[in-house]
Amino acid sequence: MRRPCSEKPDSQKRSWSREEDQKLIDYVQKHGEGCWPSLPQAAGLRRCGKSCRLRWLNYLKPDIKRGDFGEDEEDLIIRLHALLGNRWSLIAGRLPGRTDNEVKNYWNSHIRKKLIQMGHDPNNLRHRLIKGSIFIGTTAKSIIIDEEANPHKEDDDDDEPSNNNNNPAAKNLQNDDDDDDHQVFDESSSTSKATKLNLNAFPDLNLDLTLTTYHHCSDH
DNA sequence: AATCCATCCAACCGCGGCAGG
DNA sequence: GCCTGCCGCGGTTGGATGGAT
Numbered sequence: 001m002r003r004p005c006s007e008k009p010d011s012q013k014r015s016w017s018r019e020e021d022q023k024l025i026d027y028v029q030k031h032g033e034g035c036w037p038s039l040p041q042a043a044g045l046r047r048c049g050k051s052c053r054l055r056w057l058n059y060l061k062p063d064i065k066r067g068d069f070g071e072d073e074e075d076l077i078i079r080l081h082a083l084l085g086n087r088w089s090l091i092a093g094r095l096p097g098r099t100d101n102e103v104k105n106y107w108n109s110h111i112r113k114k115l116i117q118m119g120h121d122p123n124n125l126r127h128r129l130i131k132g133s134i135f136i137g138t139t140a141k142s143i144i145i146d147e148e149a150n151p152h153k154e155d156d157d158d159d160e161p162s163n164n165n166n167n168p169a170a171k172n173l174q175n176d177d178d179d180d181d182h183q184v185f186d187e188s189s190s191t192s193k194a195t196k197l198n199l200n201a202f203p204d205l206n207l208d209l210t211l212t213t214y215h216h217c218s219d220h
Numbered sequence: 221a222a223t224c225c226a227t228c229c230a231a232c233c234g235c236g237g238c239a240g241g
Numbered sequence: 242g243c244c245t246g247c248c249g250c251g252g253t254t255g256g257a258t259g260g261a262t
Binding site: 106 | 230
């Protein structure tokens with residue numbers, strides 16, 4: 001039923017040429033984003049709309065930041081991934097100038113590997129604490145999210161060598177099998193009373209996690 | 221210099237959600 | 242309510258590149 005994306009019958013991957021890029025840039029600058037299905041014909045491109053959209057969003061858009069990820073960005077990705085999972089677009093939305101594809105690739109090629117070397121399961125990673133703020137409507141609330149949902153869980157499901165713990169950074173991280181319930185502490189509250197917040201209940205939650213230097217482990 | 225292999229990342233694919241008719 | 246088309250997302254692929262042998 002679906003139209004095949006590629007115009008080419010052999011449907012092979014094909015890199016974008018300079019001319020194609022320029023055509024796409026010119027067209028979008030002139031007419032704006034959107035109407036992707038009709039764009040290729042209008043712009044004189046032998047590509048499908050999806051391909052044009054992807055090229056624009058991931059590569060040609062003027063505000064895209066290219067180059068290596070900084071330590072702060074990497075740290076933020078790890079924290080956000082611990083909280084959100086593989087929601088790359090959401091994670092990328094918190095990293096100005098970065099695209100979901102770029103974040104995803106960086107995770108798979110760098111961070112994943114790094115975490116595995118540290119003896120952690122990157123698919124099941126939880127930071128203990130994430131400090132940031134949430135917006136509910138226009139009201140900003142400063143919070144700390146405590147990810148330690150199951151502190152008594154026995155650590156027998158991965159017999160990682162104990163010397164992994166020699167890596168101080170590894171002590172930041174822990175595995176658990178819990179899902180999306182998080183203990184959220186209202187930082188501004190003098191009582192420090194914890195309230196349970198299911199993040200799934202707030203699909204439109206504007207989660208503004210700002211990076212903080214947060215030494216929640218013995219990393220010195 | 222040639223070949224092999226691992227890694228990176230741009231590009232593609234398939235699917236689900238949503239809106240409009 | 243159903244159908245169709247568009248949009249956006251996450252997973253996957255494969256070409257390019259660089260290091261090792």
